[in-house]
Amino acid sequence: MSQTHFEGRAWVLLDKQGRLIEDIDTDQIFHNAHLHITETAQMGGYALGNLEGWKDFPSKAGPGDILVAGRNFGAGSSRQQAVDCFAALGVAAILAPSFGAIYFRNAVNSGFPVLKAPALEERVREGKILSGDILRVDGTKGEAAVPSRGVVFALEPLSRVQTDILRAGNLFLFGKSRPGS
C-alpha cells in the first residue's frame, strides 16, 4: 500500500435516516474546546467527538480504515487538528463528494490522502457502500471499488501538486526536495 493506493474497512458517515451527513464542520470533527492540544498522538480520542451518532468513532476506528463522508466535509475553521485526529487513529484516507477548501489543503499538506468522489452520494443511496465493507482505492487512476458488491466508481484523480506532496510525505519534505518551489 502506498499514499495513493489503499484497501481498508469503510466507515460511512450516515445520519439516522441513512443519508450521508453533509457540511460536517471542523467543530463537529474536532471541537474548539480541545484546540489547546498540540500533540498529534493525543488528538485521536476527539475525532468526530461532536458529531451526533458518531461520538464513539475513536473507539471503533482502526488503522487502515477509510472514512466515507458527505459533501463539504471539513467546512469551517482552519484547524489542522481536524485532519491530524484521523491520522492519529491510523485512518488511511477520506472519501467525500467535496471538501472544505482549507480542510482539503491541510490534508494534502500533511500528507493525508483526501479524495473527491462525486458519485459517492448516489452509490450510498443505492446501498452499495456500507460501513464495514472493504473499499479499494486507486488515487492515481481515480477509481474506487467495493469488490464484495461488484461496485466501481470514479474519483477525481489527484492533482499533480497533491500527488507530489503525498509522495514526498508532506509539504515540508516536498519543499526541501525542490528548493525552487
Next chain:
Amino acid sequence: MGQTILEKIIQAHSADAVRPGSVVWMSLDVRSARDFGGPNVVKHYEREYGEARPDPEHTFFTFDLCAPACTLKYADNQQICRDFARKHGLTVFDVDRGIGSHVLIEEGLAGPNTTVVGTDSHMNILGAVGCFGQGMGDVDIAFAFRTGRTWFEVPPTIKVVFKGRPSSAATAKDLALFVLQKLGTRDLANAAVEFEGDAVRDLTLSGRITFCSLVTEMAGIIGFVPEHAPALKDEIKALTGRDFDPFRADKDASYERIIELDASGLPPLIAEPPSPSHVREVRELRGTRIDTAFIGSCTNGRLEDFAAAARLLKGRRIAPDVTLKIVPTTRRVTEELLRTGILQTLFDAGAIVVNAGCGGCADGHTGLTGRGEVQVSTANRNFPGKQGKGSTYLASPAVAAASALAGAVALPEDVR
C-alpha cells in the same frame, strides 16, 4: 483572455500563468498566526527550519481567540509564540489588540491587491478591502513563515448580481444571510465571488466586512465588492493610512457563472440552528424566548454595529432575565466606543462589555452557551457546538439588540 479580480491579484504575486484550475505558486505579503494554530506553527517551524529567521517585515502573530488567556494552556501557547517572536524580532499584536484580520486592516498591512494568510478561516474577510486573504492550517503557515510562498489552486470566479433595493430595515448581515438562504453552501463552493448591484454598492467598510466574512459560510474562497461609493476610499484611507485602489476585473474576464438575486424589499433575516444557511425572516420567529444576546465577532463587531445596537438600547434596559455580551473586534473600536459614549449607552442598558477579540464566538475569554440556552448572536456560525451547547440564532446587531430588550426574538420596529 482577461482576468477576474482574484486572478489579477494572484498574477501580481506569481510567475506562473494564472487561470482557473491551474495550480500556481504565489508570494505572500503577510503571513500570520494566531493563538490557536500559532504554537503548532512554531513547533513545525523549529522542527523543520531550526534557527532560520522568518522575515520580520512580513511575519506576524495576532492573539485574539482567548484574550487575555483564560486558561493556563492558552497562556502557555501564547507565550510559546511570544518567545519565538522575540527571538526572531517579529511583531506580536498581543491580547490587547483584537481580532487579527481586523488588526491587519487597521495597521494597513492587509491593503488592496495584497496577499495575506493566517491560521484563521475568516481571513477572507479581507476581501472587503480588496485583499486576497486566506485562512490556512498550521503546516501551510509554517511553510509560508519560512518561504514566503504557498501553492494555490486558482478557483473559478462567479459573479453575483443583486437586483433591487433591500428594505431600509435590512443591513449587510441580512444581505449575507439572504445569499446563504438562496445559494447555501453549494452554489459558491470553492469559488471566488464578485458581488455587484445596488444592494452592495453603497456598503460602508464595516458593512463590507460583515458581508465578506460570511463568504466562508457560503463555502466560497473569497468575495469582492468591486463597485463602491467614493466615500469608501476616504473611509479606508482614514483608517489604514493607505490609498484604496483595488484591481478591477478586465472587461473580457471569464466567469464560471453569473447569478442574479432579487433583493427588492429584503426584510431582516435570521439563521436558525444548526446552520448559517437555515435562514428565515425574523418576523416568523418573533417571540422565540432567548436567554442571551451576543454582539461582536469579526462579522459584526465594529463601531457601526454597536452604534446600531445603541440606537435601540439608549435610555432602555434589556429584559431582566437576559444577558447581553458586547465584544468589540479591536482595541481601536473600543476606543471609539468610549469616545462616542456608545459604551456608556450599552453599559447603562445592562450589557456586559468584554475585551476586544473573538470572545463569545469561539471558546475563549467570554464564555459560551450552556445546554438549553437560547442565544441571538451577530457572529457567523451556528453549527452545533460552535458557540456552546445551546441554540444559536444568527442575526444583525439591531435584531440582537431588539431581542435583548424584548427577551425574545424581535424586530427593531418592535422597540418602542
